[in-house]
Amino acid sequence: MGRSPCCSKEGLNRGAWTAQEDRILTNYIKAHGEGRWRNLPKKAGLQRCGKSCRLRWLNYLRPDIKRGNISPDEEELIIRLHKLLGNRWSLIAGRLPGRTDNEIKNYWNTNLGRKVQSNTPTNSQSRSGHVDQLSPNHQRDDDRPRKVKSPRHSETSKMSTDDNSASESPSSKPDARSVKTNAFKCSKVLIDPPPEQELHRNEDPINTDFAASAAVDPAPTGVLPPFTGNIPADLSMDDFEIGDICLSEFLNSDTSSIANQGQFNSNNSITISDDLFADDSQVQGLGWAALSSDSVPDNHQANAGPNFHQAFASFLDYNGGDQWL
DNA sequence: AACTATTTCAACCGCACGACA
């Protein structure tokens, strides 16, 4: 397609940003807002590529960036999300307020990838091609003690942003949801379906065996049963497709908005709102997610096995006992 | 103290996608 490069690279600064460049970029964006990255450097008076400006802002200068070490809770969430999503760092970042995809990617490559690998002795990384992205100098063959993480403040850019974080700590924004919210690139997510006997497939929407399945696993309509354990071990990444938009929307939504999209029923089925059916891609996505099938029945009611039910609940920050509707 | 090896992570790169003309 012969695209021209995003900017002429001649005469542009590369490498680490200086405090002055950070200041210029921050001031410009505060005054003019984000976007138009290609023209931004020229207008702001920066000798930088537009992409570089965008990256610097998104990964470092934004006021809602959370700094400091990844907490154990965040780490656990990253592991769980990575298990479901693979290397879709922006999606994962969307569930970690204040964290960037770049930061999570780096953290995974330097810490979690190895940790997860050591916890899963056999071929856990080969399923979808992730957990194998360690660059050569990241690969280690033992469990030597790791260096204590310490700040790598350069004399340049870090200083300016530390000021930033000090003045606007994440704790002052308890409701910050995420740094990035949209991620549409994921084309396929694969999850093992629960064991066959746990799937209440809806072969015939008119004549389903809901009564029988509800008797096996009763739960009040509209209320998710508490999920206290880990993701079921038999949930893995094969044989099961989820559409892009559905999953990203689910993962980037709070439970209140999800409540408008679907409802868990007493028989472990999910009833999907008409709104979702307005978009075929979402229908397919949710259909696959709920049914491990590639269709959704006419009555908009899809069935999910208990395992999938629980996994979804956990990923959506479900807090036991909350009402979905 | 000096040097080398290792680790970390900010920044870069190429590509893909949606919007638009």
Add this chain to the structure above:
DNA sequence: GTGTCGTGCGGTTGAAATAGT
């Protein structure tokens, strides 16, 4: 339908920091 623009994504690189000798 085609090409371009604007943007976002995931993979990779390499400078700097740190640990080890």
